[in-house]
Amino acid sequence: MSILVFVESAEGQIKKTSLEAVAYAHALGSPVTAIALGAVDQGALEALGKYGAQKVLHASDARLNEGVIQAYTSVLVKAMQDENADILVLANSSLGTPVAARVAIKTGASLATNVTDLPETSSGFVVKRSIYTGKAFAKVELKNQKKVIALKKNAAEAKEVGSNVTVTPYAVTLSDADFAVKILSSEKATGEVLLPEANIVVSGGRGMKGAEHWGILEELAKTLHAATGCSKPVSDMGWRPHHEHVGQTGVKVAPQLYIAVGISGAIQHLAGVNSSKYIVVINKDADAPFFKAADYGIVGDAFDVVPKLTEALKAAK
Amino acid sequence: MKILVCITHVPDTTSKINFTDNNTKFDPTGVQFIIGPYDDYALARAIEIKEANAGTTVTVLNVGTADTEPTIRKALAIGADDAVRVNAEPTDSLFVATQIAEHAKSVGYDLILMGRESIDYNSGVVHGIVGELLGMPSVSPVMKLDIEGTKAKLAREIEGGKEYVEVSLPFVAGCQEPIAEWKIPNMRGIMSARTKPLKVVEPKAVDSGVKLQQFELPPPKGAVKMIAADNVAELVSLLKNEAKVI
Ligand SMILES: Cc1cc2nc3c(=O)[nH]c(=O)nc-3n(C[C@H](O)[C@H](O)[C@H](O)COP(=O)(O)OP(=O)(O)OC[C@H]3O[C@@H](n4cnc5c(N)ncnc54)[C@H](O)[C@@H]3O)c2cc1C
Ligand SMILES: Nc1ncnc2c1ncn2[C@@H]1O[C@H](COP(=O)(O)O)[C@@H](O)[C@H]1O
Numbered sequence: 335m336s337i338l339v340f341v342e343s344a345e346g347q348i349k350k351t352s353l354e355a356v357a358y359a360h361a362l363g364s365p366v367t368a369i370a371l372g373a374v375d376q377g378a379l380e381a382l383g384k385y386g387a388q389k390v391l392h393a394s395d396a397r398l399n400e401g402v403i404q405a406y407t408s409v410l411v412k413a414m415q416d417e418n419a420d421i422l423v424l425a426n427s428s429l430g431t432p433v434a435a436r437v438a439i440k441t442g443a444s445l446a447t448n449v450t451d452l453p454e455t456s457s458g459f460v461v462k463r464s465i466y467t468g469k470a471f472a473k474v475e476l477k478n479q480k481k482v483i484a485l486k487k488n489a490a491e492a493k494e495v496g497s498n499v500t501v502t503p504y505a506v507t508l509s510d511a512d513f514a515v516k517i518l519s520s521e522k523a524t525g526e527v528l529l530p531e532a533n534i535v536v537s538g539g540r541g542m543k544g545a546e547h548w549g550i551l552e553e554l555a556k557t558l559h560a561a562t563g564c565s566k567p568v569s570d571m572g573w574r575p576h577h578e579h580v581g582q583t584g585v586k587v588a589p590q591l592y593i594a595v596g597i598s599g600a601i602q603h604l605a606g607v608n609s610s611k612y613i614v615v616i617n618k619d620a621d622a623p624f625f626k627a628a629d630y631g632i633v634g635d636a637f638d639v640v641p642k643l644t645e646a647l648k649a650a651k
Numbered sequence: 652m653k654i655l656v657c658i659t660h661v662p663d664t665t666s667k668i669n670f671t672d673n674n675t676k677f678d679p680t681g682v683q684f685i686i687g688p689y690d691d692y693a694l695a696r697a698i699e700i701k702e703a704n705a706g707t708t709v710t711v712l713n714v715g716t717a718d719t720e721p722t723i724r725k726a727l728a729i730g731a732d733d734a735v736r737v738n739a740e741p742t743d744s745l746f747v748a749t750q751i752a753e754h755a756k757s758v759g760y761d762l763i764l765m766g767r768e769s770i771d772y773n774s775g776v777v778h779g780i781v782g783e784l785l786g787m788p789s790v791s792p793v794m795k796l797d798i799e800g801t802k803a804k805l806a807r808e809i810e811g812g813k814e815y816v817e818v819s820l821p822f823v824a825g826c827q828e829p830i831a832e833w834k835i836p837n838m839r840g841i842m843s844a845r846t847k848p849l850k851v852v853e854p855k856a857v858d859s860g861v862k863l864q865q866f867e868l869p870p871p872k873g874a875v876k877m878i879a880a881d882n883v884a885e886l887v888s889l890l891k892n893e894a895k896v897i
Contacts, residue, residue: 462867465866470868473864474864517815519814522812583827630877633880
């Protein structure tokens with residue numbers, strides 16, 4: 335028996351959430367095989383050993399350079415068989431989650447997504463998942479021998495536990511049906527810290543008064559090596575791209591630090607940030623509801639406080 | 652063209668969540684229920700497609716107990732033609748998806764629209780499972796959907812961007828904004844919804860391999876530490892030395 339981990343990459347590097355998936359699988363105890371699809375840097379693949387993979391498979395078929403859900407499903411189902419794996423672990427994402435769904439049906443596995451913790455195995459195999467958009471958790475038992483587990487960010491800490499391993503090429507056979515969904519083109523932000531992956535997020539709301547004022551938030555984000563986010567009205571008004579909108583109907587983030595500037599803290603916004611470890615709120619209204627969900631708060635004008643904060647951070651480096 | 656829209660009946664986004672029976676049951680006391688916000692986008696897009704294409708019908712489906720009927724009627728008031736309720740507690744994703752797939756097989760839809768995720772279970776998998784069960788492609792989360800004859804062009808949101816894809820009908824899509832604007836029922840819609848057909852069918856048994864043990868609420872948040880606006884250095888020091896996050 336082994337555990338298979340599907341690792342996702344962006345710009346040739348393994349995503350941090352996938353390193354967490356490798357760490358999670360390592361903590362489960364059985365030998366871990368990681369599998370990467372499409373173009374990934376060799377060094378990044380070898381380094382998966384450090385996070386707990388005994389073996390790394392690389393399906394470098396160029397047709398897998400884009401994340402095609404059904405093709406990825408076929409490859410992972412076959413790899414589970416080849417590796418005699420009962421468990422597939424992966425990270426929740428726009429690719430990972432639908433792939434998890436399809437693999438679970440094809441393999442007859444018990445499926446859980448949005449998983450937040452290592453399983454309790456004293457009686458059965460029980461995982462905890464985040465539900466009601468972060469407002470609650472459900473403990474569910476995965477009863478089938480085969481299991482597919484998709485992790486929410488921070489379900490395990492990516493720690494170095496081993497050393498580099500050799501990477502084995504993995505040959506795939508793919509059919510036309512695997513490419514029924516044809517990817518025509520894509521637009522991806524490059525060189526930026528991706529919001530769902532970020533350790534620190536600097537987020538702005540309607541209090542920022544307009545797209546032209548985002549410079550001070552971007553400067554703060556750059557100083558902290560953070561991703562930028564926003565509230566829903568901000569993306570609705572086109573001040574920021576849709577993929578930066580955080581909340582119930584947007585991205586759910588789980589960074590170490592979330593800095594909210596000029597955001598009132600509506601419950602739908604909080605739903606996307608309540609898994610953050612620490613929350614800082616900067617708002618000129620002392621009664622803004624966001625302060626109740628914050629760890630640290632400053633009542634003040636964003637246009638005054640943010641540049642000063644950026645300066646203080648630079649000075650403290 | 653026949654379109655199926657699958658809707659959930661979920662607590663309003665402002666609801667406080669509580670459980671009863673030793674944390675094994677959701678407590679609906681004082682909770683207002685709505686159509687899942689993402690499902691509402693799917694429904695709105697389906698109605699737009701219907702309005703632009705004569706002869707198109709929109710059926711809504713919910714797997715739920717009789718309590719969900721007001722929510723189903725609201726979808727009919729928004730403009731769906733008829734509805735199906737599979738009479739069961741929606742216990743898990745495979746159970747729900749199996750009921751949807753069974754119904755879809757019996758009718759043969761050209762397009763099955765859902766939300767990207769439910770806001771109670773947040774699984775994000777029912778569309779993928781239905782696709783797999785019906786042998787159809789599935790695409791999610793979809794921000795734009797245009798039908799062009801027997802094909803469709805879609806925009807799918809990915810981390811940090813978008814992907815443009817093409818797929819032949821039939822397929823399953825999990826929708827999100829800005830695919831369409833939410834629609835509000837008008838008086839005529841509300842009146843006509845009362846007499847539109849709502850069929851109740853019994854579920855198929857499924858052994859899903861997943862069993863709920865218990866719900867849990869997150870621990871309460873500690874009190875906020877306030878820092879003076881002219882003392883940002885203190886914030887920096889707290890983030891460094893107390894929170895240890897920078
Ligand atoms: C079904 C549904 C789903 C939703 N989903 C989401 C979601 O996913 N994400 C989301 O964000 N919202 C969502 N919303 C909207 C949500 O209810 C709020 O309307 C929204 O979050 C408010 O955005 P905001 O805080 O930027 O704006 P506002 O509520 O207008 O708040 C602006 C804040 O800025 C402060 N401010 C003003 N000027 C300054 C200044 N100079 N310096 C400092 N502070 C200043 C004000 O005091 C105020 O607190 C949803 C709503 C519904 C109904
Ligand atoms: N009980 C249900 N009845 C009908 N459709 C559902 C039900 N549960 C989930 N769905 C559909 O599946 C989508 C994804 O749900 P989930 O996989 O639970 O996040 C939802 O947005 C709905 O469109």
